[in-house]
Amino acid sequence: MDLTQQPFGTPDGSEFVDNPEPRCPVVLLLDTSTSMHGDKIEALNAGLMHFHEELAADRLAMKRVEVATITFGPVQDETSFVTADAFNPPTLTAGGNTPMGAAVVHGADILKARKAHYRSAGVDFYRPWIFLITDGAPTDSIAAAKARVAEGEAGKEFMFFAVGVDGADMEILTDLSV
Numbered sequence: 451m452d453l454t455q456q457p458f459g460t461p462d463g464s465e466f467v468d469n470p471e472p473r474c475p476v477v478l479l480l481d482t483s484t485s486m487h488g489d490k491i492e493a494l495n496a497g498l499m500h501f502h503e504e505l506a507a508d509r510l511a512m513k514r515v516e517v518a519t520i521t522f523g524p525v526q527d528e529t530s531f532v533t534a535d536a537f538n539p540p541t542l543t544a545g546g547n548t549p550m551g552a553a554v555v556h557g558a559d560i561l562k563a564r565k566a567h568y569r570s571a572g573v574d575f576y577r578p579w580i581f582l583i584t585d586g587a588p589t590d591s592i593a594a595a596k597a598r599v600a601e602g603e604a605g606k607e608f609m610f611f612a613v614g615v616d617g618a619d620m621e622i623l624t625d626l627s628v
Contacts, residue, residue: 466571466573469533470573471510471513471514472514472573472574472575473514473515473533473568473573473574473575473576474514474515474516474576474577474579475515475516475517475518475531475561475565475575475578475579476515476516476517476518476580476581477518477519477520477557477560477561477579477580477581478498478501478517478518478520478581478583479520479522479550479553479554479580479581479582479583480494480498480519480520480521480542480583481494481521481522481548481550481583481584481585481586482494482521482522482523482542482543482544482546483522483523483544483545483546483547483548483585483586483589484523484544484545484546484547485544485548485585485586485617486523486585486586487544487545488544490544490585490615490616491542491543491544493615494583495539495541495542497583498519498540498542499539501539502534502537502538502539505534505537506534506535511534512533512534512535513533513534513535514534514576515533515534516531516532516533516534516564517529517534518530518531518532518560518561518564519539519540520553520556520557520560521542521553522549522550522552522553523544523545523546523547523549524546524547524549525552525553525556527560528540531560531564548584548586548587548588548590549588549589549590550582550587550588550589550590550592550595550622551588551590551591551592551593551594552590552595553582554580554582554595554598554599554626555594555598557580557582558580558598558599558602558608561578561580561607561608562607564578565578565607577606577607577608577609578608578609579608579610579611580602580608580609580610581611581613582610582611582613582623583615584612584613584614584618584623585614585615585616585617585618586617586618586619587618587619587622588622592622592625592626595626596625599626599627600628603628604628610626611627612624612626
């Protein structure tokens with residue numbers, strides 16, 4: 451008989467013991483390519499702080515919303531999924547290219563894994579959101595990303611929102627979105 455204790459917060463789902471509320475996972479895909487340098491990256495950082503403040507103002511959102519941030523320029527996980535009360539917005543810097551297609555696919559992948567984790571832990575969840583914020587056009591193919599977004603939206607796996615700021619290729623963002 452194995453009597454080994456498992457600490458709280460392990461991948462087995464015990465992080466849900468103190469907060470069994472249904473979750474709403476949110477993936478933020480944030481363009482940090484070179485074109486975001488200056489005012490744009492400052493505005494993005496300010497936007498992340500404002501997002502955090504708005505979540506903090508809502509007690510229920512603090513328990514239910516889980517945020518993960520992924521930057522692209524190159525694609526990297528800035529923060530893993532954490533509840534809103536533990537979300538500490540990263541300070542982003544600009545540099546690199548705009549691998550938007552790879553970022554969208556990666557975001558869909560981590561979201562799929564998170565939903566599987568909820569299911570294995572018996573935690574209910576609302577339809578997740580993916581937000582893409584960019585000022586440019588992709589430097590990689592968006593074909594796989596477009597297919598993942600269409601599949602995800604059609605299967606009600608997530609809702610995808612593409613936000614273009616000054617200079618964004620709105621045709622590409624429209625094509626990527628459902």
